[in-house]
Amino acid sequence: MINRRVFLKSSGLALVAGGLLPNVFVRMAQAGTPKGKRVLVAIFQRGAVDGLNVIVPYGEAQYYAARPTIAVPRPGSGEAAALDLDGFFGLHPAMASLIPYFKDRSAAFVHAVGSPDTTRSHFDAQDFMESGTPGVKSTEDGFLSRAVAAKKEANASPLRAVALSPALPRILSGNAGAVAMTNVGQFGIRAGEASGQIASSFESMYAEAVAGALGGTAKESFEAARILKNADPLKLQPENGATYPNNALGNSLKQIAQLIKSDVGLEVAFADVGGWDTHAGEGGAQGQLANNLRNFADAISAFAKDLGSRMGDVVLVTMSEFGRTVRENGNRGTDHGHANVMLVLGGGVKGGKVYSQWPGLAPERLFENRDLAVTTDFRDVFGELVTKQLSVASLKTVFPGYDTNPKKWRGILAA
Amino acid sequence: MKLRFLFVAISALLLAASASDSKLTERQRALHALNRLGFGARPGDIDRILKSGVDIWIDQQLHPEAIPDRAVEARLQQFETLRMSDAELIQKYYRPIVEARRNKDEQDRETMQMLRRSAQEVMTDLVGQRIIRAAQSDRQLNEVMVDFWMNHFNVFAGKGIDRFLLTSYERDTIRPHVWGRFEDLLMATAKSPAMLFYLDNARSVAAPENRLRGSGGVPAGLRRHRVTPPQLRRNPAATPQLSMLGGINENYARELMELHTLGVDGGYTQKDVTELARVLTGWSIARPEQGGGFVFRRGMHDVGAKTVLGARFPPGGGIEEGEKMIHILAHHPATAHHIAYKLAQRLVADEPPKALVDRVAKRFLDTDGDLRQTVKAVIDSPEFWDPHSYRAKVKSPFEYAISAVRAIDGQITDAMPIARELQKIGEPLYGAQPPTGYSDKAEAWVNTGALLNRLNFAVALAANKMPGVRSNVPSATNVDALAQSLTGGALTDETRKTIREQAGDQTESSTIVGLILGSPEFQKQ
Numbered sequence: 040m041i042n043r044r045v046f047l048k049s050s051g052l053a054l055v056a057g058g059l060l061p062n063v064f065v066r067m068a069q070a071g072t073p074k075g076k077r078v079l080v081a082i083f084q085r086g087a088v089d090g091l092n093v094i095v096p097y098g099e100a101q102y103y104a105a106r107p108t109i110a111v112p113r114p115g116s117g118e119a120a121a122l123d124l125d126g127f128f129g130l131h132p133a134m135a136s137l138i139p140y141f142k143d144r145s146a147a148f149v150h151a152v153g154s155p156d157t158t159r160s161h162f163d164a165q166d167f168m169e170s171g172t173p174g175v176k177s178t179e180d181g182f183l184s185r186a187v188a189a190k191k192e193a194n195a196s197p198l199r200a201v202a203l204s205p206a207l208p209r210i211l212s213g214n215a216g217a218v219a220m221t222n223v224g225q226f227g228i229r230a231g232e233a234s235g236q237i238a239s240s241f242e243s244m245y246a247e248a249v250a251g252a253l254g255g256t257a258k259e260s261f262e263a264a265r266i267l268k269n270a271d272p273l274k275l276q277p278e279n280g281a282t283y284p285n286n287a288l289g290n291s292l293k294q295i296a297q298l299i300k301s302d303v304g305l306e307v308a309f310a311d312v313g314g315w316d317t318h319a320g321e322g323g324a325q326g327q328l329a330n331n332l333r334n335f336a337d338a339i340s341a342f343a344k345d346l347g348s349r350m351g352d353v354v355l356v357t358m359s360e361f362g363r364t365v366r367e368n369g370n371r372g373t374d375h376g377h378a379n380v381m382l383v384l385g386g387g388v389k390g391g392k393v394y395s396q397w398p399g400l401a402p403e404r405l406f407e408n409r410d411l412a413v414t415t416d417f418r419d420v421f422g423e424l425v426t427k428q429l430s431v432a433s434l435k436t437v438f439p440g441y442d443t444n445p446k447k448w449r450g451i452l453a454a
Numbered sequence: 455m456k457l458r459f460l461f462v463a464i465s466a467l468l469l470a471a472s473a474s475d476s477k478l479t480e481r482q483r484a485l486h487a488l489n490r491l492g493f494g495a496r497p498g499d500i501d502r503i504l505k506s507g508v509d510i511w512i513d514q515q516l517h518p519e520a521i522p523d524r525a526v527e528a529r530l531q532q533f534e535t536l537r538m539s540d541a542e543l544i545q546k547y548y549r550p551i552v553e554a555r556r557n558k559d560e561q562d563r564e565t566m567q568m569l570r571r572s573a574q575e576v577m578t579d580l581v582g583q584r585i586i587r588a589a590q591s592d593r594q595l596n597e598v599m600v601d602f603w604m605n606h607f608n609v610f611a612g613k614g615i616d617r618f619l620l621t622s623y624e625r626d627t628i629r630p631h632v633w634g635r636f637e638d639l640l641m642a643t644a645k646s647p648a649m650l651f652y653l654d655n656a657r658s659v660a661a662p663e664n665r666l667r668g669s670g671g672v673p674a675g676l677r678r679h680r681v682t683p684p685q686l687r688r689n690p691a692a693t694p695q696l697s698m699l700g701g702i703n704e705n706y707a708r709e710l711m712e713l714h715t716l717g718v719d720g721g722y723t724q725k726d727v728t729e730l731a732r733v734l735t736g737w738s739i740a741r742p743e744q745g746g747g748f749v750f751r752r753g754m755h756d757v758g759a760k761t762v763l764g765a766r767f768p769p770g771g772g773i774e775e776g777e778k779m780i781h782i783l784a785h786h787p788a789t790a791h792h793i794a795y796k797l798a799q800r801l802v803a804d805e806p807p808k809a810l811v812d813r814v815a816k817r818f819l820d821t822d823g824d825l826r827q828t829v830k831a832v833i834d835s836p837e838f839w840d841p842h843s844y845r846a847k848v849k850s851p852f853e854y855a856i857s858a859v860r861a862i863d864g865q866i867t868d869a870m871p872i873a874r875e876l877q878k879i880g881e882p883l884y885g886a887q888p889p890t891g892y893s894d895k896a897e898a899w900v901n902t903g904a905l906l907n908r909l910n911f912a913v914a915l916a917a918n919k920m921p922g923v924r925s926n927v928p929s930a931t932n933v934d935a936l937a938q939s940l941t942g943g944a945l946t947d948e949t950r951k952t953i954r955e956q957a958g959d960q961t962e963s964s965t966i967v968g969l970i971l972g973s974p975e976f977q978k979q
Contacts, residue, residue, distance in 0.1 A: 216902060244972075
């Protein structure tokens with residue numbers, strides 16, 4: 040096992056900074072803007088992104104041997120080549136917009152990370168990752184919901200946990216009172232000109248004792264709608280010259296930024312993005328996956344740019360249910376695998392680094408002779424983020440039945 | 455002080471006594487039956503039921519085969535895929551996609567989009583018939599039980615080829631058995647390609663040393679989803695040995711006991727799960743990529759000795775081992791309790807009284823798992839008719855949406871807009887990912903975004919802005935009359951007063967109808 044702790048040599052900033060200065064967002068935040076609530080933004084890449092083509096282990100000859108037509112070329116071999124991160128790993132060139140954040144040490148990657156459960160079913164693996172209890176199907180709620188619930192707040196905002204999706208995702212279902220919405224501007228009663236009148240009628244009705252348990256939910260709903268209406272987050276246009284790509288994730292992140300900037304009490308936000316199940320015609324430096332990764336990275340970098348100094352309060356993390364086979368298949372694609380890669384970006388991130396206990400790609404090092412092995416449990420990444428970013432005191436209820444010893448954390452966030 | 459306390463105590467006692475002694479009126483009984491044993495009342499339904507009597511209506515509902523349902527049957531004729539077999543569906547809708555992938559036509563976006571769109575017809579038809587039947591069939595209790603059992607034996611349409619197997623699953627596996635014996639229903643699901651694929655039993659294969667000599671292992675078409683040996687599940691760090699590759703998949707065996715029969719506290723162990731998985735090896739699908747049916751693959755079966763829940767199987771057994779276990783599980787007291795609990799939870803209360811569950815479980819055991827008798831035991835119970843049960847359960851999104859459509863006597867010309875609303879409110883049909891299916895408890899449905907979506911659904915439906923539903927909203931603007939016609943008198947005085955105050959004189963009837971359908975009372979049944 041090799042612990043990769045090599046910093047990016049080409050980044051002057053990283054060299055000057057040594058390990059002493061906090062990352063750029065923290066410095067920007069310290070420079071003046073008042074601190075808002077800390078926010079954790081989680082993005083689920085549904086369908087299992089091919090992590091080996093996201094963060095390319097170009098230092099491994101095995102990588103190129105296993106992928107004759109879809110490997111991303113080594114850095115320095117032309118324009119369509121991996122962008123060097125640390126002398127061993129390279130970033131997919133379609134994700135170039137994230138390089139500045141890696142260079143100023145606000146972005147980090149975690150490699151060979153995943154769930155210990157060995158299922159290769161998308162739906163089981165997503166379910167386990169969202170419930171936070173791999174192998175246990177009877178868990179009723181999601182781990183982010185439990186994390187929010189574990190963090191007692193006296194006057195918690197009804198908008199403390201928001202999913203940008205039509206239905207509440209598994210990861211946020213539970214007692215945290217999370218809200219699902221697809222459009223922050225349309226949350227509330229929509230009845231044309233009569234909306235206000237109808238909303239107030241419903242509000243009076245649900246205030247009556249007859250509503251019972253529904254009354255509490257209704258109160259939260261109307262309060263959330265009112266807070267959103269007053270904050271009018273839609274008026275907040277992207278700042279700092281940020282341009283969100285016109286795609287689902289760009290749209291979700293733009294709205295999450297609006298929620299953060301309008302101070303509605305957001306603490307956890309969730310969005311998902313599909314299209315990663317590249318069984319055929321995956322492509323290498325260019326092609327199907329490259330196009331998806333460009334959209335993905337551009338949305339995230341626009342988000343960071345838009346928030347600017349406010350990003351000092353925010354940590355964004357990405358996840359995907361499992362990785363894909365090391366070897367390409369007969370259709371120039373990859374099949375369902377095991378370990379994958381995560382991105383962590385934001386204030387407090389000790390970035391400019393690929394965190395990895397790299398298991399290697401030699402055949403005997405592969406999981407079940409075909410996949411990248413998991414050397415970091417995703418719960419150790421989220422355990423650290425939830426503890427440090429959300430100040431959750433105990434992980435016992437967040438990851439029940441799991442040894443949540445901080446010694447296993449990778450130290451991705453400053454305390 | 456003392457006197458006042460005494461007075462309060464006495465009136466509290468009197469109140470409690472009057473609540474449990476009092477009985478539902480006949481009108482309330484009719485509405486209760488329509489809500490719990492159906493998807494709500496259409497205008498005039500209560501009076502129609504009262505004409506012959508509530509008990510007669512219930513008796514008819516318990517024998518749906520005797521209820522002519524010609525209008526709905528005729529309506530469903532247009533859904534061509536509902537009459538097709540698995541093989542026909544896969545041949546027509548799935549094979550072309552596979553072929554296009556194989557020929558690398560995938561780069562040709564238009565072709566792929568066209569094929570995918572065409573394949574969606576299968577789900578559109580299936581979702582459509584469920585919505586139309588629930589809203590318009592006269593066999594209301596039958597549709598409630600289909601919903602219950604489809605959910606109990608949940609199969610998720612989003613898993614691989616299951617979206618082509620669900621048509622036959624509902625038509626041939628679930629519907630013919632909802633009024634029969636539980637064992638037959640259980641056996642039918644155990645041998646259905648949809649379930650065998652969904653919970654991976656189709657590719658569960660014995661360890662090599664326990665296979666018949668010279669047998670083949672996992673057949674093509676099942677290989678793509680790799681199997682995970684139990685040794686690796688428990689200890690992911692273990693280095694896999696070649697001999698362990700391909701192996702037992704415990705997925706179905708676990709859910710068979712945890713969800714379908716005994717219940718999570720049904721007294722089985724992890725060893726029982728593993729052993730039952732071994733018993734069920736070989737229960738598979740013939741040519742899954744061509745839509746073949748159930749097949750027992752002797753070559754995949756574990757021929758070693760096994761013990762499950764005390765039942766011993768000597769070496770050399772075959773399919774009869776699994777059939778015996780299904781029989782044992784179907785007649786197990788824990789299963790009777792689990793099924794009784796779930797039925798009582800669906801039909802009576804989120805937390806059903808123990809006495810009721812015990813009584814229903816006894817009926818289940820006494821009648822060899824006769825599901826008609828078991829359901830009848832729930833309906834005949836005093837708990838079902840207790841005033842405390844009346845309008846005490848929150849409707850699931852499906853129940854809510856369909857009951858709203860029925861309340862306005864809506865005619866469905868296109869079910870998909872309703873299906874999309876169900877997704878927004880949180881219960882997409884055939885869309886429950888985990889094998890647990892959807893919850894029958896209020897807390898699962900009552901969350902912030904979902905409630906607003908319900909209210910918006912009500913407003914849009916009443917304003918005739920829900921495409922695909924032609925509403926027959928009365929044009930009257932008298933709040934009391936509308937409330938009576940739409941809810942059978944379920945609205946409280948307070949709610950009617952609120953609506954009257956807010957509505958004023960100028961309000962159109964559609965606004966009032968929207969408020970009624972969105973009211974807290976209408977969220978309940």
